Amino acid sequence: MSKSYDVIIVGGGMVGGALACGLGKAGINTLVLDAVSPVMDWPPKDYELRVSAITAKSQHFLEAIGAWSGISKRRLSPFREMHVWDAQGKGEIHFDSAEVGAPTLGNIIENLAIQQSLIDQFEQYDCVEYRHPLRIKALHLETDHAELETSEGETLSARLLAGADGARSWLRSQFDIETIGWSYHQKGLVCVVSTEQGHHETAWQRFLPTGPLAFLPLADGRCSIVWSTTEEEANRLLGLNETDFLNELNEALHESPMGKVIGCGKRAAFPLRLQHSTRYIDHRLALVGDAAHTIHPLAGQGVNLGFADAEELTTLLSTAKLDGIKDLGNKVLLRQYERARKGENLGMMGVMDGFKRLFSNDQAALSGLRNFGLGLTNKAGPVKNLIMRKAMGLDRASV
Ligand SMILES: Cc1cc2nc3c(=O)[nH]c(=O)nc-3n(C[C@H](O)[C@H](O)[C@H](O)COP(=O)(O)OP(=O)(O)OC[C@H]3O[C@@H](n4cnc5c(N)ncnc54)[C@H](O)[C@@H]3O)c2cc1C
Structure with missing residues (x-):
């Protein structure tokens, strides 16, 4: 045929x-x-x-x-909106779609x-x-x-x-x-999380020395996170129970207008x-x-x-x-x-x-x-x- x-x-x-x-x-x-x-x-x-x-x-x-x-x-x-900030210092940048006359980013x-x-x-x-x-x-x-x-x-x-x-x-x-190309020897850990104050229709990204931690806003008020970190660290984070994972995630996020992360769903990680x-x-x-x-x-x-x-x-x-x-x-x-x-x-x-x-x-x-x-x-x-x-x-x- x-x-x-x-x-x-x-x-x-x-x-x-x-x-x-x-x-x-x-x-x-x-x-x-x-x-x-x-x-x-x-x-x-x-x-x-x-x-x-x-x-x-x-x-x-x-x-x-x-x-x-x-x-x-x-x-x-x-x-x-999108807010990006550096974990080591005071550097930050804020993008707002209104500044380019667009309804969304x-x-x-x-x-x-x-x-x-x-x-x-x-x-x-x-x-x-x-x-x-x-x-x-x-x-x-x-x-x-x-x-x-x-x-x-x-x-x-x-x-x-x-x-x-x-x-x-x-x-x-x-x-x-x-x-x-090359491997970054990193994995992107993904998971859906809820926060105390919601996301304000803003994508949040904090740059840590191990890699960026991003919170992407979802329509129901939760966020989808991508936590890029070393392979060993990602594997360790995957293995933590929910309470320990949330503690580490809150430490990595530090402070933000979203408040604390209070819940998370299942986790997976992808090589980068x-x-x-x-x-x-x-x-x-x-x-x-x-x-x-x-x-x-x-x-x-x-x-x-x-x-x-x-x-x-x-x-x-x-x-x-x-x-x-x-x-x-x-x-x-x-x-x-x-x-x-x-x-x-x-x-x-x-x-x-x-x-x-x-x-x-x-x-x-x-x-x-x-x-x-x-x-x-x-x-x-x-x-x-x-x-x-x-x-x-x-x-x-x-x-
Ligand atoms: C953690 C993470 C977060 C990301 N976030 C973003 C983001 O926010 N924005 C963004 O733009 N990108 C993002 N990306 C990248 C994005 O996911 C990829 O670029 C995208 O999935 C690539 O799509 P693709 O169709 O080219 O390939 P794939 O999604 O890999 O699809 C390939 C298809 O080919 C099929 N296939 C494979 N082999 C064969 C074969 N031999 N014969 C027949 N079929 C075959 C597979 O079944 C599959 O359906 C992210 C990636 C990661 C890892």
Whole structure:
């Protein structure tokens, strides 16, 4: 058995799903496949542990491809302000969406709500087929197409393969594309917590020498935390009973207008690394999302960069289709895609890695410098606005 498509997307997570909707809207014959079947029950018993801060730019893209209404019907939590402060000194910076004339700085959304809304949207497009669980056994490359052999012996062919299969991408490894990067030897511990005074629709982040501790506001008044710390420390914190965990969390948060943390749900931790593919493209291949790049979660940019990849590829392929180009996997298009995304992603990764290093350092000179810098930036309106617009994905200028 064999079947042909214009594009096969390997990986139906948030980024692969968004790309499928974008291509579906453009009438491009697309197969999206995933090794794992998605969870489609909604609502879950409680907030999902995995949430993402979604920028205004990503929201516009998700609206354009029809997935936003499904997300807002499920659950989203807008945040209007962000407060960042340094545990070693008095440096702090406060961002308020009103300062850039925007209603919010972004929304905290459960990853599952995004993925399910994208999958629902596939139904709207006759040209999108979604298959799961489906395992790919082998890849064969021909001049004018690529073939995937499934574990059931079926052959699926396409002009273009999009690798959206995450940080440990199987497809990337089949093309021998190397990655550069390093482990931060940290884990991000996530958990939903309640506080005495609520979150004031503000995202709070305290930089500790071991890593940032973020409180992301949820619509029911609780917060989803991401506590980035050393691997040993994260494992130890996972093993504590609730009372001891809350004591340590309160010590790490120190003082804030949220008051004390008074309750927490189940905990999980994810390894953190910086990873960048040396190439985003190859013969009949484009990598998107975490398959191309992973980044420290401290500024909540990872999946937003992935959505920007999906948007760029959608725009290029739909324009090519309108221009009557039949081969949507041709080299010219792929080079345009890589040129548009690689520099942009590298720039953001560099800035975030710099922040991570600057703040995870307890040398007195560096601590003084960053406290001075935070204070200065907080008072310098135009610089602060530029940072805010960049973080919201509304400005391509580098910070
Ligand atoms: C603690 C933490 C907090 C974060 N917070 C934020 C945030 O606030 N904002 C933000 O923008 N980002 C955040 N991120 C990053 C964000 O979670 C990732 O960037 C995002 O999940 C990547 O999505 P993706 O679709 O590219 O890959 P994935 O989510 O990894 O999806 C890959 C998909 O491919 C499938 N797959 C894998 N292998 C195969 C195969 N061989 N064949 C077929 N299918 C396959 C998988 O089943 C999965 O469905 C955070 C990350 C962490 C760890």
